[in-house]
Amino acid sequence: MRAETIAKQRSRRAAAKRSSPKRQAGSQRVRERNCSVARTLDILSDAWAFLVIREAFFGAKRFETFRSSLGLPRATLTERLKRLTEQGIFRQERYSETSQRVDYRLTEAGLDLYPSFMALMQFGDRWLVGPKGPPLRLIHNTCNSMCHPVVACSACLEEVTARRVTYRDGPGAGFSYIHPARRARRSSDPSQYLRGRPSSVSNTLQMIGDRWSFLIIREAFLGSRRFDRLQAELKIASNILSDRLARLVTTGILARRRYQNQPERFEYRLTDMGKDLYGALITMMAWGDRWLSRDGPPIGLTHRDCGKDFTPVVICDRCHKPIRSHHMRYQLNYDPQDFGAPEVEHPGNTGVSSA
Numbered sequence: 461m462r463a464e465t466i467a468k469q470r471s472r473r474a475a476a477k478r479s480s481p482k483r484q485a486g487s488q489r490v491r492e493r494n495c496s497v498a499r500t501l502d503i504l505s506d507a508w509a510f511l512v513i514r515e516a517f518f519g520a521k522r523f524e525t526f527r528s529s530l531g532l533p534r535a536t537l538t539e540r541l542k543r544l545t546e547q548g549i550f551r552q553e554r555y556s557e558t559s560q561r562v563d564y565r566l567t568e569a570g571l572d573l574y575p576s577f578m579a580l581m582q583f584g585d586r587w588l589v590g591p592k593g594p595p596l597r598l599i600h601n602t603c604n605s606m607c608h609p610v611v612a613c614s615a616c617l618e619e620v621t622a623r624r625v626t627y628r629d630g631p632g633a634g635f636s637y638i639h640p641a642r643r644a645r646r647s648s649d650p651s652q653y654l655r656g657r658p659s660s661v662s663n664t665l666q667m668i669g670d671r672w673s674f675l676i677i678r679e680a681f682l683g684s685r686r687f688d689r690l691q692a693e694l695k696i697a698s699n700i701l702s703d704r705l706a707r708l709v710t711t712g713i714l715a716r717r718r719y720q721n722q723p724e725r726f727e728y729r730l731t732d733m734g735k736d737l738y739g740a741l742i743t744m745m746a747w748g749d750r751w752l753s754r755d756g757p758p759i760g761l762t763h764r765d766c767g768k769d770f771t772p773v774v775i776c777d778r779c780h781k782p783i784r785s786h787h788m789r790y791q792l793n794y795d796p797q798d799f800g801a802p803e804v805e806h807p808g809n810t811g812v813s814s815a
Contacts, residue, residue: 490695491635494758496748497678497741498671500576503547504744505669507652508532509540513549513566513573514659517785521563530656548751549573569751574785575774577661578609579743584660587712587733588667595658597791603779611739612775615768622681622738624764631756632749657799667711668737672696672704677713677730677737685727686719713737742772 492498504510508530515529527537541564544550549570552562585594585608600607610619653662653669668674675694684690691701705728708714713734719727742761749757749771763770774783781787 489637492638492695493693494632494634494636494753494755495678495745496632496753496758497745498675498748499752500744500748501669501671501674503544503549504576504665505671505674506540507649507655507665507669508536509544510653510662510665510669511655512537512540512544513570514577514661515656516550516564516566516570517574517577518657521565522561523564526564532655544570571785572747572750575609575783576740576744576747578774578783579611579740580661580664582609582611582660583736583740584662584664586736588660588663593793594660595793596660597793599789599791600776600778600781600783601787601789602781603776605776605778607776607778607783609774609783610777611743611772612780613763613766613768613770614773615763615770616766617773617775617780618763618765620739620742620763620770620772622735625738625742626762626764628760628762630758630760632753632758634758657796658794664740667713670704672700673708676701676704676708677734678741680714680728680730680734681738681741685729687726687728690728708734739772743774746772 504513511530511532512526515526518529520526520529523537523541526532526541527534530537532540541550545552545564548567550564551567553565555561555563581594581596589595598607598609599605612618613620650666650669653659653666668677672694675696676690679690679693684693687701687705690696690705691698694701705714705716709716709728712731714728715731716726716728719725745757745759761770761772762768775781776783
């Protein structure tokens with residue numbers, strides 16, 4: 461009897477040891493590929509954080525302006541502004557020396573998100589607009605022309621596509637352990653991206669802003685096409701992978717092709733629409749390289765057409781000059797009052813535009 465009791469005690473101690481927080485943390489750690497685009501998307505895949513940044517590009521600075529434009533609960537907006545300030549996207553500036561209230565102004569890093577917004581906007585303009593056309597018409601002040609931003613090679617200023625670019629490991633390449641909670645974190649409801657004003661960037665992120673969907677698209681650009689390969693690369697549950705693949709096929713990003721009959725097997729290839737996301741992805745990568753990659757870029761890019769290494773830049777299709785927020789003005793192709801969003805004071809000549 462005593463031996464049986466001792467055995468039970470040992471069994472309980474072993475079970476407790478296996479289930480201890482310290483052991484659980486070690487056993488559940490997951491390695492993920494170092495990726496600057498994923499780091500950028502960790503910010504933009506939160507729909508409410510994205511909307512706050514978008515309204516800042518439209519000129520919003522004060523708490524009540526953000527709230528009235530987006531209809532967010534006060535607690536939600538307070539939390540997102542605090543987080544974005546801690547992440548270095550916003551800085552606080554008091555109205556005056558005697559006031560306790562603050563403006564939220566985009567920092568250099570925040571303003572540097574503008575080219576990524578432009579690249580995402582161009583994808584949305586090409587693939588996701590209705591019969592009325594794009595929500596915005598952009599005018600580049602530098603050349604005073606209506607323009608369509610283009611993702612280009614910094615060396616030759618020619619447009620880049622996935623097929624004309626090779627990649628190699630950069631100094632920040634490799635894998636890092638991440639906290640399980642980060643992988644388990646639920647994405648925002650995709651419909652939240654459509655709050656406020658119509659936006660081609662919102663339409664694009666509604667499709668790819670979900671973290672798992674983006675990671676699948678990234679792996680597709682890296683050459684992964686089959687279910688088992690994607691599952692091995694991403695360490696993703698099979699039901700989640702099946703759901704995201706089905707969604708990406710339905711939206712036209714991926715095409716499902718059978719490659720084996722018995723047993724039946726399929727692979728997933730980027731469509732022309734999916735391949736057109738390349739410019740937006742490498743533009744977000746460039747931002748992540750600059751602001752979030754302490755060990756250097758995980759990936760180096762070479763443009764086959766000119767044979768040089770490059771950093772993606774977003775340029776005007778007319779004058780080929782880099783696009784910055786203070787270089788742009790725009791014309792609205794909608795009535796902002798129809799969407800509950802106040803128009804900025806000078807939409808025809810704004811120093812901080814938006815997508």
